[in-house]
Amino acid sequence: MNEAHWHLAVNHLPIILPIAGLIVLICSLIFKSDAVRKSAYVLLIIAALTAAVSMKTGEEAEELVEHMAGIEHSMIHEHEEAAEGFAVLMYILGVVSIVGIWAEVKKATWGKWVIYLVLVLSVVAIYMARITGTTGGEVRHTEIRAGFAPQAEADEHEENE
Numbered sequence: 001m002n003e004a005h006w007h008l009a010v011n012h013l014p015i016i017l018p019i020a021g022l023i024v025l026i027c028s029l030i031f032k033s034d035a036v037r038k039s040a041y042v043l044l045i046i047a048a049l050t051a052a053v054s055m056k057t058g059e060e061a062e063e064l065v066e067h068m069a070g071i072e073h074s075m076i077h078e079h080e081e082a083a084e085g086f087a088v089l090m091y092i093l094g095v096v097s098i099v100g101i102w103a104e105v106k107k108a109t110w111g112k113w114v115i116y117l118v119l120v121l122s123v124v125a126i127y128m129a130r131i132t133g134t135t136g137g138e139v140r141h142t143e144i145r146a147g148f149a150p151q152a153e154a155d156e157h158e159e160n161e
Contacts, residue, residue: 003060015129017047022122041097048094079135
């Protein structure tokens with residue numbers, strides 16, 4: 001496997017894991033379960049770690065694909081900028097999740113505020129994950145780019161004009 005393949009293999013984890021972590025965290029609030037809440041925090045910590053791996057493999061993949069035909073450097077740059085912001089947020093979310101586990105273990109009264117902070121950070125992370133994933137997909141998948149029209153539809157449209 002080359003660098004681009006590794007990036008493709010890991011880059012979905014920091015996108016999917018915050019969704020799973022948010023769902024588990026909401027379940028912990030519904031069922032009032034400390035164990036489930038700790039599980040949510042662990043998922044979010046793992047998500048932060050996978051964001052770091054995705055950033056590393058992304059840098060290596062960029063070196064491999066940036067000179068390929070059909071690859072626009074502006075799209076790689078847009079994806080890289082989105083990924084950097086997303087990664088920073090994921091690192092913050094991971095650290096706050098560690099604080100959340102510590103608050104759970106210590107039975108800290110302020111621990112409930114950590115829960116709400118993690119909820120908000122998770123929602124923002126999911127939004128940023130969507131942007132990062134879309135800009136990454138657009139690098140190679142022309143079918144998801146804005147203004148894309150399948151060739152058959154484009155030809156048919158030209159004939160009707």
